[in-house]
Amino acid sequence: MRAAPFIGLLRLDTHFPRPVGDIGNPNSFDFPVRAVVVRGATARAAVQGDTGALVASFVRAARRQVDAGAVAIATSCGFLTPLQRTLAHAVPVPVATSALLQVAWLAPMLGRGRRVGVLTIDADALGASHLEAVGAPSDTPVIGLPRSGALAGAIFGDRDRLDRSRARDEVLAAGRRLVSRHPTVGAIVLECTNLPPYRTALAQALRLPVFDANTLLVFLWLATGHTLRSDTAR
Numbered sequence: 001m002r003a004a005p006f007i008g009l010l011r012l013d014t015h016f017p018r019p020v021g022d023i024g025n026p027n028s029f030d031f032p033v034r035a036v037v038v039r040g041a042t043a044r045a046a047v048q049g050d051t052g053a054l055v056a057s058f059v060r061a062a063r064r065q066v067d068a069g070a071v072a073i074a075t076s077c078g079f080l081t082p083l084q085r086t087l088a089h090a091v092p093v094p095v096a097t098s099a100l101l102q103v104a105w106l107a108p109m110l111g112r113g114r115r116v117g118v119l120t121i122d123a124d125a126l127g128a129s130h131l132e133a134v135g136a137p138s139d140t141p142v143i144g145l146p147r148s149g150a151l152a153g154a155i156f157g158d159r160d161r162l163d164r165s166r167a168r169d170e171v172l173a174a175g176r177r178l179v180s181r182h183p184t185v186g187a188i189v190l191e192c193t194n195l196p197p198y199r200t201a202l203a204q205a206l207r208l209p210v211f212d213a214n215t216l217l218v219f220l221w222l223a224t225g226h227t228l229r230s231d232t233a234r
Helices: 043-048 051-067 078-090 101-109 128-132 150-156 164-181 196-206 213-223
Strands: 006-011 033-037 070-075 115-120 142-144 185-190
Touching: 006 051, 006 213, 033 051, 043 051, 043 078, 043 150, 051 070, 051 078, 070 078, 070 213, 078 128, 101 115, 101 185, 101 213, 115 164, 142 164, 150 164, 164 185, 164 196, 185 196, 196 213
Parallel strands: 006 033, 006 070, 115 142, 115 185
Antiparallel strands: none
């Protein structure tokens, strides 16, 4: 029997903690999200390696998800934009490889002279090609989290502990650096799917709208003709 509709998540092969808000935590969503792990797709491979070597594994995983009833496909790493076209062509449902897809969408919503800025887990690894793959300007303002920080250390070290308080402070500090260096930023996109737990704190601290992988998944779920659990309970 075919499963009830769900968003199919292609998750990296990692074990670090995923608090509520993280795309890898099923309690982050008010609708069904079913994850499959793409074996061998570590955080380092996705962010700092050759994503081309991962294409076949991601295509197979996407097709399995669609066969099981997925109404859309997403991934758990914003650095997978080089796979966007290939995955979208491989399956008959919408595909969102990265929160960075929202950069181009948001730009026309901002006033004259205002820009979309990006917070990323690794600013050195995020290049123009990642942005251009999803239609975002190559000169989009980008600020990264500290590579030796609590969050990056947990992710790239695949540690079993995460200091959420330190991680939150790192995200807030990076956000402040972004708007300080680029005062025309009028909205922020969080590249990393492990940053959404800190989205609300960041939006409140900067008084700017903040978008991430989770806002993208909500868009996909509603756009495919479904409702949130909180809506149906009313």
